[in-house]
Structures are given as C-alpha cells and as structure tokens.
Amino acid sequence: MKTSIPWWVMMAAALASSSACTKDLAELGMGPVVPESPAADHEEPAAPTPPAAQVCSCPHSHEPALAQPLAPGEPDSRTASDGGEAPPSPAVVAPVATGVGSIRGVVTSPPRSTRAVVYVEGAPADPSRGMRASVNQHRMQFIPHVTTVSVGGKVVFHNGDPFPHNVFSPDQGGFDLGTWGKGGARVYTFKRPGIYSLLCNLHPAMLAYVVAVPSSHFAVTDRSGAFEIQGVPQGSYQVTATGPRLGQATKTVAVAGGEVSVDFVLEKSK
Amino acid sequence: MKSRARSSRILLAAMALASLVLVFSVTRDAEAIPAFARQYGRDCQTCHVAYPKLTPFGEAFRRNGWRHPGGGDADYLRDPPIPLGQEQYAKLFPHTVWPGRTPAHIPLAVTIAARADYEPHSDAKLSFANMAGNVGLVAASSIDDVFSGWAGVTLRAEGDVVSVEVERVFGVVQPFDDPVMNLRLGRFDPTLWNLSNHRMLGLTPWMMSTPVRDNPFTPLPTQTGFELGGVVGAGRVDYAVGVVEGGGDRVNTFKDVYAHLGAKLGGLRLDGKDADQVSAQAWRETSVQLGGFGYFGQAALGDPALASQEDRFFLVGGEASATLRDFNLILAGAYGRNQRPSFAEPNEKANTIHLMSQLDVVVYPWLVPTVRLEWRDVADAGATRASGGAYWLLRANVRAQLLASVANDGGHLELTQVLAGLNLAL
Ligand SMILES: [Cu+2]
Numbered sequence: 001m002k003t004s005i006p007w008w009v010m011m012a013a014a015l016a017s018s019s020a021c022t023k024d025l026a027e028l029g030m031g032p033v034v035p036e037s038p039a040a041d042h043e044e045p046a047a048p049t050p051p052a053a054q055v056c057s058c059p060h061s062h063e064p065a066l067a068q069p070l071a072p073g074e075p076d077s078r079t080a081s082d083g084g085e086a087p088p089s090p091a092v093v094a095p096v097a098t099g100v101g102s103i104r105g106v107v108t109s110p111p112r113s114t115r116a117v118v119y120v121e122g123a124p125a126d127p128s129r130g131m132r133a134s135v136n137q138h139r140m141q142f143i144p145h146v147t148t149v150s151v152g153g154k155v156v157f158h159n160g161d162p163f164p165h166n167v168f169s170p171d172q173g174g175f176d177l178g179t180w181g182k183g184g185a186r187v188y189t190f191k192r193p194g195i196y197s198l199l200c201n202l203h204p205a206m207l208a209y210v211v212a213v214p215s216s217h218f219a220v221t222d223r224s225g226a227f228e229i230q231g232v233p234q235g236s237y238q239v240t241a242t243g244p245r246l247g248q249a250t251k252t253v254a255v256a257g258g259e260v261s262v263d264f265v266l267e268k269s270k
Numbered sequence: 271m272k273s274r275a276r277s278s279r280i281l282l283a284a285m286a287l288a289s290l291v292l293v294f295s296v297t298r299d300a301e302a303i304p305a306f307a308r309q310y311g312r313d314c315q316t317c318h319v320a321y322p323k324l325t326p327f328g329e330a331f332r333r334n335g336w337r338h339p340g341g342g343d344a345d346y347l348r349d350p351p352i353p354l355g356q357e358q359y360a361k362l363f364p365h366t367v368w369p370g371r372t373p374a375h376i377p378l379a380v381t382i383a384a385r386a387d388y389e390p391h392s393d394a395k396l397s398f399a400n401m402a403g404n405v406g407l408v409a410a411s412s413i414d415d416v417f418s419g420w421a422g423v424t425l426r427a428e429g430d431v432v433s434v435e436v437e438r439v440f441g442v443v444q445p446f447d448d449p450v451m452n453l454r455l456g457r458f459d460p461t462l463w464n465l466s467n468h469r470m471l472g473l474t475p476w477m478m479s480t481p482v483r484d485n486p487f488t489p490l491p492t493q494t495g496f497e498l499g500g501v502v503g504a505g506r507v508d509y510a511v512g513v514v515e516g517g518g519d520r521v522n523t524f525k526d527v528y529a530h531l532g533a534k535l536g537g538l539r540l541d542g543k544d545a546d547q548v549s550a551q552a553w554r555e556t557s558v559q560l561g562g563f564g565y566f567g568q569a570a571l572g573d574p575a576l577a578s579q580e581d582r583f584f585l586v587g588g589e590a591s592a593t594l595r596d597f598n599l600i601l602a603g604a605y606g607r608n609q610r611p612s613f614a615e616p617n618e619k620a621n622t623i624h625l626m627s628q629l630d631v632v633v634y635p636w637l638v639p640t641v642r643l644e645w646r647d648v649a650d651a652g653a654t655r656a657s658g659g660a661y662w663l664l665r666a667n668v669r670a671q672l673l674a675s676v677a678n679d680g681g682h683l684e685l686t687q688v689l690a691g692l693n694l695a696l
Pocket residue numbers: 140164165166200201202203206
C-alpha cells in the first residue's frame with residue numbers, strides 16, 4: 001500500500017515544521033518531498049514524519065548539486081565528491097584542527113570501473129556528516145553515479161526530468177520507492193551497509209549506486225582515482241576502499257594530525 | 271454465374287490479402303529500431319511494450335519527431351552531435367547557412383526476421399520462405415530541434431529472387447518546440463486511425479489491408495505525399511491532414527486527401543509533457559484515446575499505363591483505445607463507399623464495413639498475448655476472422671512470436687494461418 005497523503009496536509013506539515021527548511025528545498029529546485037512509503041522500507045516506522053523535517057536538519061547547508069545539470073556529453077562523470085554529496089559542513093571543511101587529520105590517496109581500479117568509495121572504520125561517529133545525500137534524476141540518468149551515505153543516513157531522490165521516474169533497488173533486501181513525476185522527491189533511509197544499485201523500472205538503462213558505509217568519514221574518488229577524507233580524529237583506523245563491481249581492500253592507517261597517505265588497488269569483483 | 275465469379279474474385283482477393291499479410295507482418299517490425307537505443311543509451315522498454323507496440327512515452331517520443339518530450343533532446347544523447355557550423359553562426363544569418371548538427375554516429379538499425387508459416391490452404395502448407403532473407407535497414411533520428419528523418423529499406427530473398435523494398439522514407443519538420451504542427455513529407459503511413467500497423471501487435475488488420483475489388487488502394491502500407499499534423503489542446507488533441515498520391519502509389523491526376531482528429535483522455539499527454547497520473551510501469555496508465563478520420567481518394571484501376579477507369583471512393587473510420595493497468599482494449603471500424611471499383615462491372619458501386627476489437631495484455635514485461643476479432647463486409651462479401659497469439663521478448667531486442675488465425679470467409683470457419691517467428695533487432 002502506498003502512502004497517500006493529501007497535498008494540503010503535507011503542505012501544512014511542511015509549513016509547520018520549518019520554513020527555513022522548505023526554503024532551502026525550494027532553492028535547490030526541489031519540489032514536494034513525499035515521505036518514505038511504509039511499504040518501501042519495512043524497517044521504517046509506519047507513521048510518516050513531516051516531509052521537510054525528514055530530509056533536512058537545518059541549519060546545515062544543502063549542496064548545490066541539484067542545480068547543476070550534467071554537461072551534455074559527460075555522462076556519469078559526477079560523483080558524490082564532486083557534486084552529488086552534501087559538502088562537509090563548516091566544521092568538517094575547517095582547516096585541520098588539533099588532533100584532526102586527513103587521509104588522502106589514490107585508488108587504482110581497472111579501466112572503465114565506476115568510482116570507488118573509501119571509508120574509515122573505528123573513528124568516532126560524527127552525526128553532523130554523512131547522514132544525508134541526494135541523487136537527482138536528470139536526462140534519464142541518476143546523478144551522481146555513485147553516492148555514499150553513512151548507515152542510517154537518508155538519501156533524497158529528486159526527479160528533475162519532465163516525465164516520471166521510479167527508484168528501486170534489488171540489493172540488501174531491496175526497496176521500491178514507487179514512481180513519481182516531474183519535480184517530486186522521495187527519501188530513503190539506508191539502514192543496512194552495502195552497495196545498493198539504483199534502478200528505475202520505467203527506464204531499465206538507468207543505473208547508479210548508493211554505498212552505505214559504517215562510517216561518517218568517507219569519500220568518493222574523483223575521475224583520477226584520488227580521494228581525500230578530511231576531519232579524521234587522531235587515531236589508528238581500518239580504512240577500506242570498495243565500490244560497485246569492485247573488490248575490497250582494507251589497510252590500517254594512523255592519523256596523527258596533518259595528512260596521511262594511503263593508496264589502494266582494487267580488482268573487478270565477479 | 272455472377273456469384274461464382276464473385277466468389278472467385280473473393281478468393282483471389284483473399285489470396286492477395288494473405289500475401290499482403292505475410293509481407294506486412296514482416297516489414298512493419300522495422301518500427302522498433304535500436305538506433306534510438308544506441309543514440310541515447312536507452313533501453314527498448316522505455317518506448318516499447320513489446321515492439322513494435324509503443325508505450326505512452328514512446329508515442330510521445332514519436333510525435334515529437336523522435337525527441338524527448340519537454341525539449342533539450344540533445345542533452346540526452348550519449349555522444350554529442352557534430353556541429354555543422356557552430357551555433358554562433360546564427361548571428362551572421364543571412365550571410366551564412368543556418369548552423370545545424372548531425373548525429374555523432376549513423377543512427378542505423380538492422381532488423382532480422384525469420385519466420386515459419388503454416389497455411390493449410392497453400393500448396394506447401396508449411397513454408398520456410400520467410401525463414402531467411404528478411405533484412406531491414408532503418409536509419410532514423412532527429413537531426414536537430416526542427417528536422418528529423420526516417421529511412422527504411424527491406425531486403426528480401428524469396429528463392430532466387432532478391433528484392434529491395436523502400437519501406438518508409440520521410441522527413442519530419444517540427445517548427446515549434448512542441449509538436450503542435452509537424453510536417454511529414456515522403457513515403458509514410460498516413461495518420462488515419464491512431465492505430466498503425468507499424469505500431470500494433472497481431473496480424474495486419476483487415477481494415478487496413480483489404481482492397482475493394484480492383485481498386486488497389488488500402489490504407490497500408492505507405493502513401494507518398496505530405497501530412498501536416500500535431501498535438502494541440504493541452505496535449506490532449508491530435509490532428510492530421512494529408513495530401514497523398516493514393517491508389518497504391520500509382521500516379522494519379524487527382525491526389526487523395528484525408529483528415530484525422532483524435533483526443534486522449536487521461537494518462538500521459540500525447541506530446542509527453544505531463545501526465546495526470548504516475549504509472550508504476552512504462553506501459554500502464556488509465557486512459558482512453560479516441561480518433562476518427564475521413565479519406566477521399568481516386569484510384570486508377572487496371573493497368574496504370576492505360577488507366578481507363580478511375581474509382582472515386584471515401585473511407586471514414588474511427589477507433590477507441592482504452593488502457594487500464596496491463597490491459598489495452600482497442601475498438602475500431604471503418605465505412606467506405608466506392609463509386610466504380612470493379613473493372614469488369616463499371617456501373618457497380620460498393621460499400622465496405624470493417625469492425626475490429628483487440629485486447630493486448632502485458633502478462634509479464636516480456637510476455638504479451640493479444641487476441642483480435644475482425645469482421646468485414648467488402649462489396650457484399652462478409653467475413654469474420656479471429657486471430658491471436660503471443661509476443662515473447664527473449665531479450666529486449668530479440669522477440670519470438672506465435673500467431674494464428676481462424677477465419678470464416680464465405681461459409682465455414684477454418685484455420686487459415688499459423689506463423690512462428692523470431693525477430694532480432696541490432
Ligand atoms: Cu526513469
């Protein structure tokens with residue numbers, strides 16, 4: 001059964017919850033956000049929360065990715081780190097503070113692989129980061145192609161095309177957010193770690209991935225395979241690189257302020 | 271005596287019809303072409319139920335001159351088109367050719383059709399004549415936001431004879447952002463019903479392929495000429511007016527004219543810009559599409575070099591197509607009147623009535639059965655046909671089909687045709 005809430009109820013709820021939030025959403029070009037369908041996520045409480053409050057815990061800024069259409073002829077070139085993921089909040093991008101370092105390196109993977117995800121395990125969870133991301137459906141593509149979110153984090157799926165799209169995944173138990181039209185958006189909470197392929201049953205050629213990682217310190221590699229994870233507290237951690245259709249590699253890294261470098265080589269997974 | 275002559279003519283007509291059915295049911299598969307899939311990195315299911323049948327989105331894509339509804343089609347292309355003059359040259363017009371573009375790759379598709387036919391009344395009964403040697407070559411694409419083209423050729427080998435048939439070759443001019451007034455020029459299937467044999471499942475409908483006596487005209491397969499048509503009325507009303515050569519493409523002094531008017535209630539707009547509902551599957555919507563047409567023509571009978579006798583005729587018809595979830599029910603009909611369709615009996619007029627109903631069901635996205643009932647009364651010869659079968663998508667671009675028909679053509683009901691085929695599109 002699909003949740004069906006009259007538009008005026010949603011509107012009222014959105015207005016009542018946070019006007020700043022809805023404004024932010026409007027600035028992002030995002031239309032009404034439909035709350036998660038109870039049927040879509042069996043782990044989620046059935047009662048939907050007000051839509052704006054669910055996708056936004058202001059005052060964190062929202063990323064401008066949705067306002068940036070993909071350049072023609074450059075499919076799949078956008079990754080979470082270069083546009084699709086919420087940029088780190090000021091606390092995260094601030095110059096390295098005492099006791100905080102960054103991990104950078106290069107993930108080498110076979111030609112024509114998707115981008116890889118690198119995450120730090122064991123670092124104290126930081127609820128201010130990694131809990132929210134967004135994926136846009138634009139020109140019949142999911143943008144970005146790879147999105148990363150912390151386990152328990154939410155991803156907003158926004159339809160920026162003039163025709164309906166669907167979002168479902170057959171992975172990690174699967175979910176189906178249903179189908180919605182132009183300007184609409186829906187949210188899904190990724191409660192299980194793993195790599196989720198995102199599909200649209202109206203357009204079977206559409207494909208993207210959400211990687212839910214047990215960490216709030218992560219990055220998606222850029223086109224060259226390089227990555228940088230900033231704001232990692234001092235300590236010794238397991239750092240893992242993986243990605244859609246890629247294997248997995250884990251290394252131990254000691255962060256002692258400043259930068260520490262670590263590289264990975266990933267094979268294609270079977 | 272007269273009735274015997276008539277029945278032999280009917281028999282001849284039936285044989286001619288049977289051969290037409292065989293020909294058309296092969297050639298029309300060229301409607302589904304992976305040229306678009308290649309250009310846009312798109313799957314077949316976005317536009318096709320089981321090809322050649324179109325989804326509502328596919329229909330909108332077609333009406334937009336094979337562009338994505340809502341504009342910005344070039345942004346959907348996998349490879350950017352080659353500019354033929356950079357856009358800035360538009361500022362220099364008229365001192366330069368208006369800048370255009372062309373697809374990065376030839377938008378070509380190849381279709382292969384292999385089919386076995388069982389016809390109890392033919393000499394061979396089981397025929398492999400269509401098992402090898404049907405190759406369709408279709409190039410189709412929008413060129414820019416205004417111009418599009420479709421060019422289809424079918425190569426066919428029957429025994430030692432190889433023939434090349436120009437299937438449809440036409441250009442489309444869409445002067446406005448939306449397909450409110452598009453011009454089609456060339457050899458195309460005229461918009462009479464919204465139904466087109468190029469885009470529907472099952473055998474070629476009788477009402478599109480049955481000639482009246484010696485008049486060679488049938489609405490199918492193609493006509494040469496031009497057609498002005500489009501979608502207006504908030505994307506809910508479609509129209510077409512055309513002037514075509516008519517009469518089986520023979521050279522006529524008088525051209526044939528036709529007009530079509532239709533409307534769609536519910537579902538995706540005909541121009542694809544918006545829908546009043548969101549469907550969970552590409553083929554689903556709750557909609558009713560209505561349409562009607564009038565066709566007035568004049569055709570030369572007999573040897574076109576002599577053309578001593580011409581038949582003036584008109585055909586009016588209409589259809590209703592209702593879609594509800596996985597079901598699509600089509601009702602269609604036509605009434606025609608010919609002034610002198612018989613070469614031997616020039617004073618004889620003829621009336622024609624066709625009725626048909628068809629139900630297509632998407633059982634699975636890859637399995638689409640279809641059943642149809644047809645009734646016709648062509649120049650006082652009544653006949654009924656029931657046909658049906660299933661289309662099975664082994665892959666999105668590999669389709670198997672099994673179709674059979676039973677007909678009651680002047681007496682008793684009998685199995686007339688079974689065909690099993692495999693179509694590949696690459
Ligand atoms: Cu889609």
